[in-house]
Amino acid sequence: MSLKSLLFGLLATFAAPWLVLVVRPYSGMAHLAPVAYDEEAGDETKGFFPPTRSADQARGQLIYFQQGCVQCHTQVIRPQYLGGDGDEFKRNWGEAQDALAPKRTRQTAPYDYLGDSFAAIGERRNGPDLANAGFRFSTRQAFLEHLYNPQARYDWSSCPSQRHLFSKRTIQGQPSNLAIKTTGKHAPNEGEEIVPSTEALDLVDYLLALKRNAPLPISLGGAKPTPAAPAAPAPALAAPVK
Numbered sequence: 001m002s003l004k005s006l007l008f009g010l011l012a013t014f015a016a017p018w019l020v021l022v023v024r025p026y027s028g029m030a031h032l033a034p035v036a037y038d039e040e041a042g043d044e045t046k047g048f049f050p051p052t053r054s055a056d057q058a059r060g061q062l063i064y065f066q067q068g069c070v071q072c073h074t075q076v077i078r079p080q081y082l083g084g085d086g087d088e089f090k091r092n093w094g095e096a097q098d099a100l101a102p103k104r105t106r107q108t109a110p111y112d113y114l115g116d117s118f119a120a121i122g123e124r125r126n127g128p129d130l131a132n133a134g135f136r137f138s139t140r141q142a143f144l145e146h147l148y149n150p151q152a153r154y155d156w157s158s159c160p161s162q163r164h165l166f167s168k169r170t171i172q173g174q175p176s177n178l179a180i181k182t183t184g185k186h187a188p189n190e191g192e193e194i195v196p197s198t199e200a201l202d203l204v205d206y207l208l209a210l211k212r213n214a215p216l217p218i219s220l221g222g223a224k225p226t227p228a229a230p231a232a233p234a235p236a237l238a239a240p241v242k
């Protein structure tokens, strides 16, 4: 084999996957911009797709990255034919979830990560997909309790506790209305309370807003809403405050 064909072979071996896996997706996604819903085209939702994050939620997302949540949690709802059935709501992740109705939303689109410096697609699915976590834990308290003591719900849970984002302190005057209730060995002592830091609160604001239910605009290939089943309204931009 001549040196020329060896070099050419090497070049082709590296260039072909690079073109297909890096250049092509990049050129398709790098210039995406928010899309306005178009009433004339048939969109029932108003405003822009995707909905923007509040400043608190954006800070919360940073904490999500800093704490390594992406190592065990994905935020990708695969197409139906790739086993997407469980992605929206992973069944059998603990018996308690079987009792809850699955929430159907659409599969993930590149637009879902618009404006993020990193896409939180996640590395592996050790824990459930969190793309729609906001549907399953609907209150700030529930998320805070899970972050403080994941083993309170399932003693087998390998979700690491984020206790370093909370402080245990002596109650002075009125107890804080943010204080979390938790039982077992991590429960606060008599006269003490456990309060979340700003980081914990921002992280929860981010988690509460994890609801991929904004319909895809028709101009992006979204389905036309049928009169019998109107499209779900756009999610509230701000997370509900409890």
Ligand code: HEC
Binding pocket: 064, 067, 068, 069, 070, 071, 072, 073, 093, 094, 126, 127, 128, 133, 136, 137, 146, 150, 151, 153, 154, 157, 158, 159, 160, 162, 207
């Ligand atoms: C070592 C892997 C691991 C890491 C890192 C991790 N988790 Fe988990 N997580 C799990 C596992 C496993 C479960 C399932 C058991 C349970 O519900 O407690 C879970 C469950 C959850 C749930 C409940 C999901 C549901 O739908 O019931 C939430 C919310 C959650 N994790 C948030 C987080 C956040 C936020 C972080 C980062 C601060 C994080 N996790 C980091 C493994 C992990």
